[in-house]
Amino acid sequence: MSELLIKNAVVYDPINKVNGEKMDIAVKDGKIVDSIGNGADVIDAAGRLVYPGGVDAHTHIAGSKVNIGRIMRPDDSRLNNKPRTKITRPYTGYTVPNVYAMGYGYAEMGYTTAFEAAIPILKARHTHEEFEEIPIIDKGGLTLFSSNWMVMDAIREDDLDRVAAYVAWGLEASRGWGVKIVNPGGGEAWGFGKNVAGLDDPVPNFEVTPRQIIRYLAEANEKLNLPHSIHLHCNNLGKPGNYTTTLETFDICKDIKPKRDRQAVHLTHIQFNSWGGNHWGDMESKGDEIAKYMNKNDHLTIDMGQLVFGSATTMTADGPVQYANAKLLKARWANGDVELEDASGVTPLSYHPESYIHGIMWAIGLELALLTEDPWKVLMTTDHPNGGPYVNYPDVVTLLMSKKKREEAMAKIADLTFERTSIATIDRELDWYDIAIKTRSAHSKILGMVEYGKGHLGVGADADIAIYDLKPDETDSTIEYEKVKAALRRAAYTIKDGAIVVKDGEITATPMGRTYWVKSTAPSDAHDRMMADLKMKFKNYYSVNFANYMVQDEYVHNPVIEECGYA
């Protein structure tokens, strides 16, 4: 079968503690191997930067929210257009690219895996329909359980095993990889136009609190021995003063004992939840407080949710936040209530450096990454396309690597930003090893994908490899940020499962990736109790019959199934 040798690579592979070592990488049948024969194809990396393929643990790439974004925004689809070629389908869109541009765009940057961060179970079939059309990259998705009637009813009756049984069923029904919680309880309250105010504010009509929802789902997550921890979007997102809720939320999972070698909770796009002040007028950064907590505690991980100036399409299961955004900005507003399960909203907006609000948000994301000492604890994300589109990752990398680049950016940002944040005082500049952690290795570790060969280049790993046209030995990333950005934007080579899919930043092949999902099991008595309740809810409240609800095998292409359950 196919063999490939990458010679003279300068490799950063943090999972295997390889830090800029000049070495060869051997590939056989899509996997990394110790050595290969003489007949292999050879790529001479000639001292260039080599990373494992990029992994994005939190992005919005497929499903009903993304597509309503496209439907609402023909203005966005007019951007980044590229006609079809013999190899590629047409590209359209910047914040909400079409399915083809979505896959090509990731691959061009050396990314080979991306996880959709919010799948409503009722609409999961749609998510997988789009997965099927996104070329090249491997995919997985996180399933929403935040305001689910099955979950809340079981919690009210203090039936943890039933919560776990439903999580197991819901993951299978949606073909999901992990448990996503968005503004716990808020989606149900939003069903009647309300929200929950904090962790102990009971969900109307259900008599459970957001704190309980988080706690029970975290425990159920470990009972089921899931590869990923719960993945939490905190309450009160997007409100000045919300950092206190965030710090309180951090504590909820402090004593959860993860069954696997990973965090007990991942808290996502924390930039949007690190705000001090009492209103827009006195809003300030509490990124330093959050980072202080991160430096003292080891049970949690976060991702940046970095803001990128320019156009964005915000999309989230946090329905009330999107209503507030749309009202504040007089912007277009799509809301998407999902019966018995959750809420959602989509609002296009634009981030301006002249606005100190946006300036503070921009600074917070960077503070989180730079003030938290351990690079493994903070992933680089933009919460695509909420903070900005993923195609800007190279730009974010340069901000993390270069103080000079930050200063250049700061010159254009509203002055008040620097009274309300500490960004101007931070000297830290990340290196290539840190960036490898923040853009692939930690993503894989946090998701539980290391054993699936993602985010590293050890023997047996998937041969997903990025070669960038940049020699770490000869490049000063603290100064030559334009060169760094250009190299990361268009990989010299992206190799997926051992095959070259990008050369010199151009797509050369479009294989279809895999879809990862988790099939887990709970004790049968708990499963039976859960099914009795579930059947009742389908009979009385769902608009779809039970038999037509679960995503069928036909929709999951190249599936890889993790099987797990109660120990």
Add this chain to the structure above:
Amino acid sequence: MLIKDVICPFCGCLCDDLAVEVENNKVIDVKHACKIGAAKIRGHNRIEAPMMRESKTDEFREVSYDEAINEAARILVDSKRPLMYGWASCLCEMMKKGVLLAEEVGGILDNTASVCHGPSALGVQEKGIPTGTLGQFANRADVVIFWGCNPVQAHPRHMSRYSVFAKGFFTNKGRKDRKIVVVDVRKTDTAEMADEYVQVNPGEDYKLLAAFRAAVADKADVIPDTVAGVSKEKIVELAAAMKGAKYGIVYFGMGVTQTRCKYKNIDIAVSLTTDLNAYTKFSIIPMRGHYNVTGAGQVFAWETGYVNGIDMSRGVPYYNPGETCSNDMLMREELDSAFVIGGDAGAHFPAQSIARMAKIPVIQVDPFHNPTTEMANIVIPVKVSGVELAGTAYRMDSVCLRMRKLVDVDFPSDEEVLDKILAKVKEIKGVS
């Protein structure tokens, strides 16, 4: 054999609780469906074999599938501006193939929304759309407004399953828990059973919606004594009822989208709905017709970035409604062939467009004879999706479901026909 949980391939309700009795590979009985849905599943007058004719005034002659497919491919390749229209009564799997074929021949990709809820899409582009799934409305809505739509006739089970009689968690008395308002130019059967019937003057929906916005904003002083044929008193009273709802829902149809002001009506209806969210929860949703016209918009959007009226001739999708939709181009006499699948241009296009279609080669892919057949030069019969073929469709609220296959037939699927046309097109063009 009784097949349960069958999904109906008729309208955008996608009722998924049908039970169909099949014996010897024939549908014997259809339970729980409305009359229209049952009639479609039972089957009727299908086209038995592929047919072709040179002139539209000639009689059709039966031909082989290969001959019809090869000729269809030749026409598409020879055309400078082929229209590829319909895509509403077919499965998402076909639409994906359709996009690929349109890319290959540089065609104009358009779906039936063009003459239906196309203006709704424009309204969404202007203002967004606060909406939800039909079960959300069934479980919560206590104020229900039907505006310019008549579900009794067009979506017969909508009221019992989702909107009026349905009992839900917060609406356990069903009809008794709800105030039903119908706004229409005539007293339809739906209006007959409403609590309030509001007769709006034809073409004046925008005015009435604007008056509601003023009343909701407590600015009734600017409202004249009568607006669009409705008294100020009634407008103020209904606005108060909307604000007093626990959960309100507006279902709207072509009475709003295809009347004077078109997309502006949707723009302001969405604005009214958004305004109401300052006081309570309110949603709005179009009543989609063809069972999978919603899917056409979804598939086209994720494949191309646009919902309809997509010109593929530049190699990259180009969208400019008013310029690139079927009727814009037919009336400009710009199109030189038409490929019609899963929709009936012949029945629904204006006369001027039909006059153009009469002059250009028309290819029809459809199980059934319809007015488009009368204008066709090539007719390729296919399976009835959702009865003879399984696959994907989107309900009017964008919930995606998998249609079931009930019986086996020898006809090819639309997908097989599209695959063969695509292969032939590539062969003629000499591309791999």
